[in-house]
Amino acid sequence: MNPKxxxxxxxxxxxxxxxxxxxVQKDLSKTALIRQALRLYQLVxxxxxxxxxxFFEDQDKQKAELMVL
Amino acid sequence: xxxxxxxIDTQIGEPVDxxxxxxxxxxxxxxxxxxxxxxxxxxxxxLSQQPNQGLLIPRHFHWDWTRKEAELKLLAVRFYGLxxxxxxxxxxxxxxxxxxxxxxxxxxxxxxxxxxxxSAPWNIKKLMAALGQPQRFRAVGTRLFxxxxxxxxxxxxxxxxxxxxxxxxxGFYINECGMTPVGRDPHKQNLLWCEFTPEQAERYLAGE
Numbered sequence: 001m002n003p004k005x006x007x008x009x010x011x012x013x014x015x016x017x018x019x020x021x022x023x024v025q026k027d028l029s030k031t032a033l034i035r036q037a038l039r040l041y042q043l044v045x046x047x048x049x050x051x052x053x054x055f056f057e058d059q060d061k062q063k064a065e066l067m068v069l
Numbered sequence: 070x071x072x073x074x075x076x077i078d079t080q081i082g083e084p085v086d087x088x089x090x091x092x093x094x095x096x097x098x099x100x101x102x103x104x105x106x107x108x109x110x111x112x113x114x115x116l117s118q119q120p121n122q123g124l125l126i127p128r129h130f131h132w133d134w135t136r137k138e139a140e141l142k143l144l145a146v147r148f149y150g151l152x153x154x155x156x157x158x159x160x161x162x163x164x165x166x167x168x169x170x171x172x173x174x175x176x177x178x179x180x181x182x183x184x185x186x187x188s189a190p191w192n193i194k195k196l197m198a199a200l201g202q203p204q205r206f207r208a209v210g211t212r213l214f215x216x217x218x219x220x221x222x223x224x225x226x227x228x229x230x231x232x233x234x235x236x237x238x239x240g241f242y243i244n245e246c247g248m249t250p251v252g253r254d255p256h257k258q259n260l261l262w263c264e265f266t267p268e269q270a271e272r273y274l275a276g277e
Contacts, residue, residue: 002070002091025177026178026179027178028178028225028226029225032226036179038144039144039145039165039166040145040166042144042145043143043144043145043167046142
């Protein structure tokens with residue numbers, strides 16, 4: 001396993017509540033969930049930086065572009 | 070990560086030490102192009118003379134690892150290499166955020182997705198048979214597959230794993246690894262999506 005470093009994360013009650021909820025839903029520890037979020041953010045950012053677009057498609061096959069900051 | 074594992078040397082019929090590592094670099098990708106592709110091409114030429122060999126060869130033609138260089142920096146992607154006798158014997162790419170579980174009992178939960186796994190051509194029996202030579206090492210793909218299962222456990226995914234199986238590998242993943250065939254994926258060349266639950270991953274690692 002690759003070495004890891006520790007940091008303190010300050011979250012609001014609401015943010016912590018969402019983290020708790022998603023951790024249960026995804027069967028992940030809070031650390032693993034935040035690690036996943038970071039990976040996803042970097043992946044999306046890299047693809048948008050190289051000119052790709054991110055879309056969500058609803059059940060009627062309507063596409064909506066998602067803006068990512 | 071760099072660990073000593075064992076693969077089978079077919080010349081002596083016994084296990085030998087090899088290294089599995091995730092510090093894969095562009096040089097490894099170039100090695101696959103320089104060292105592997107000429108052998109694949111020679112085998113493909115020989116195989117093309119034989120009937121019913123179409124399923125095996127095309128998959129090894131189009132995958133160019135050097136095109137994956139940009140992904141070396143992505144946290145969501147991890148590459149593994151397996152080396153023995155100073156040569157790259159196998160390589161694998163896994164992803165951790167693009168795909169999620171599809172089995173009803175674990176739908177939407179994260180998994181390690183094996184995007185591509187490839188053994189050096191001299192370790193593929195059918196290719197070497199086409200060239201009239203023996204296969205060099207066995208169990209390269211198995212050791213890489215195990216590394217993906219272990220990564221899933223280390224990530225906190227409890228061994229959950231998914232992949233799109235090539236037609237010629239379905240029997241291996243279902244019967245030998247114990248994966249569940251979930252269904253054909255029309256968005257991925259109709260390949261069969263196979264998945265591990267935590268229990269299946271445990272059984273696999275225990276050798277059951």
